[in-house]
Amino acid sequence: MGISTSSISEDQESSQEHGSGVGYSEEHQVVSCCAAKLHFEVKRDYKNPQFLGPEGNVDVELTDENANRYSIRFPAAGWYLWSATGLGFVVRAAATVRIAFGSWSQHLALDLQHHEQWLVAGPLFDITVEPEEAVYEIHLPHFISLQAGEVDISWFLVAHFKDEGMVLEHPARVEPFYAVLENPSFSLMGILLRIASGTRFSISITSNVLMYYHSHPKDIRFHLYLVPSDALIRKAIDDEEDRFCGVRLQTSPPMEPLNFGAYYIVSNSAHLEIIPTELKLSYRSPGEIQPFSKFYAGQMKEPIQVEITDKRHGTLVWKTVVKPVDIQLGAAAAPPVSSGAAFVKENLRQLQVRMGDLKGVLDDLQDSEVLTENEKELVEQAKTQQSKNRALLSMVEKKGDPALEELYRSISKRDPYLVLHLRQQTL
Template sequence: MSRVYPKEYYAREIFDDVSNYGDMMTVKPSLHNITPEPELFGDEATRTSVSSKAEEDSTRREESGVSCSSDKQVVPPLAATLSSGVKLACNSNQFLGPGGIVDAELVDQSTNRYRIHLPTAGCYLWPATHLGFLVRAAVTVEIAFNSWGQHLDLDLQHHDQWMVAGPLFDISMEPGEAVAELHLPHVISLQDEVDVSWFQVAHFKEEGMILERPARVEAFYAVLENPSFSLMGILLSIARGTRLSVPITSTALIYCHLHPEDIKFHVYLIPSDSVLTKAIDDEEARFHGVRLQTSPPVEPLNFGSRYIVSSSAHLEIIPEELKLSYRSPGEIQPFSKVYAGKMKEPIELEITEKKHKNLVWKTLVKPVDLQFGAASAPLGFSGAAFVRQHHRQLQARMGDLNGVLDDLQDSEVLTENEKELVEQEQTRQRKNETLLRLVRNKRDQALELLFRSLAERDPYLVSYLRQQYM
């Protein structure tokens, strides 16, 4: 069953009264509240979705001519693997299908619009977004990402008990009838208190917002059978007066910003949405933040709840409180800044649920963890070019050279006499100047070895110079 909400409904105010027209419900001005039709609740609903429809789905696919022997082997297990945090061996623009990896083409970078040709019948999954398709024949797909905030008044989510539960995709297919199933990702944890009848697929069209109930809801995605395509995503439509803390799968992200005098971390607590994570990665990369490897919270967290960020050491954290909410990619994402000074000792970061004081996440960051971020370089990066570009800054800012000199002597860049020549200089700047001159005269391979030694011995300086001059 579908419901049409005119633009005036979700853009300005709430209406009353409902008129039914067959399978479609059109909301007219001055209508009040719409309560989802009753369905099974909790475990009973989940068992119905997962088990009782399995035989029905199999029969339907055989009758429709879909040949997808890998259906159970590709889509559900991959979705579960992705949501559990396991990395798949494919790039952000690649799909997994029955024949292996299929590349997507980025056709419009400003809107992140991709085009991909799925060459045969079968099941396909886009690991970067958790979006999946079951197709009867070859099909060409165009997909772009969009913001809920541009199409749905976020204030109405609380007033109307509508909750954003996944990314918003703009999807088109040619031919559309070739698609048997569309698997839209969601972040809801299907526990006892979550009723699968709350799940709705929102389509944004000229006539307004249309809500469509999915054919079934699985652990990490909702399924539309024989779908129509539009600007679409998952909403939860919870009956007014139902006061529940909806559990969602979530993740904690931590980014390091290195500076010789002050190391800073950015800590995010967000729904487990890979599109959202990529958007944060891209935004942090603009300011040269390096994401550190961490584990997500083990238990689902509650949407709308507040969480406190704290540390074992006496560090400055601004703000200390984060609210777990969904903001679309492209919107400003809240985070806590953690100032750690020069960080000579490990620090422990924790996130605690504010109301009940329950510890939900913690991680340990050691100084050695930061070296990998400082030393890592993009493909094609030249250490020799780095040393030449930053000659003056290195001459002024390199510190204790004992370890660097040992490294260069061990790798036969410097002889014993040349090492002593550097050590005999009276000032630090003269030592640096002499070392750089000696190494530069030995060409690029020697400069590469100098860069590697500096990246290991003084990662903060290397990272600082890369951030300031990239």
């Protein structure tokens, strides 16, 4: 397989200033406009998915269920986000997009991954667009955590699989949940992370803990998965569990980003046998069997606390409590979309860690009279980003639910991908 690499040219760098159509600043205006509608429910039903667009939701047509192929017609210029996958487009004009899901294992040999020190960093999409020039930007989702500051942005590469082999391209920029290609060409494509030769540290990634139960007259069985935060992997696991009548419990994500390739220990308070007790956090394509831990709880008359700890350091990274009532109600309809205040309360820790530049949020909260000028200055005076986030969340939480609703509205407008990411993780 031939491999070639194309770098960002001076022409690409200057396209933000001189490119026609939707520019970088205009894109953020479009994002802000659409994100005010981000109170939508992120659906698990992939057979009737939708894009969030500037004029509301745009339906996605499933054209081939066996091949997971979809067709979408973007009716006008603007920003469009596929909530089920995190895939986004900024378009200059109306366009028709066709998307299928690919498998890395079919196109990137494992020995090549290990030799070149490449890590799969997000889903693989087969994308075609008509007309191709209508797309100004494509946002490809990734699950690499940038908050630790250990990952060099230059390590991110977009892999295109074409007739001549794999062609690598540097993205124009990398954001916390996606990488951006400007004026892109389309193919089978996805994000890879190329680690510098000789580098010996763990890469932190955002991840999901998925927990399912299977009810039987005499026994209740649980399956627990620890996987990268990839919507397509989550869909594949949901589909596989559905085949055997598994019901997913609502769980929170790990408390911090976890390390790619590390081992984690699964345990429970009831001393039930768990097989296996160790799970390795690694990437497997959605079409492959995903490893999980299994344990039985009998008729489950008492609550069970389940924990995951880092094998190397012994630190707790995730825990949940499952009560008998959770099993009784689990087969009911999906929980309703929570209010903005409830969303902030449920994700306080994640927001403290992951919120970025607060300037726009602070301006919004001052304009809506949630914060005074002095309170705004107190937040700005904090030394680190996390301490600023902590101060803001503490102030707003003390002011009650109406203030939290205003905070949620502002975060949705300023950072819709963060809100989408947190909503997806707790589905």
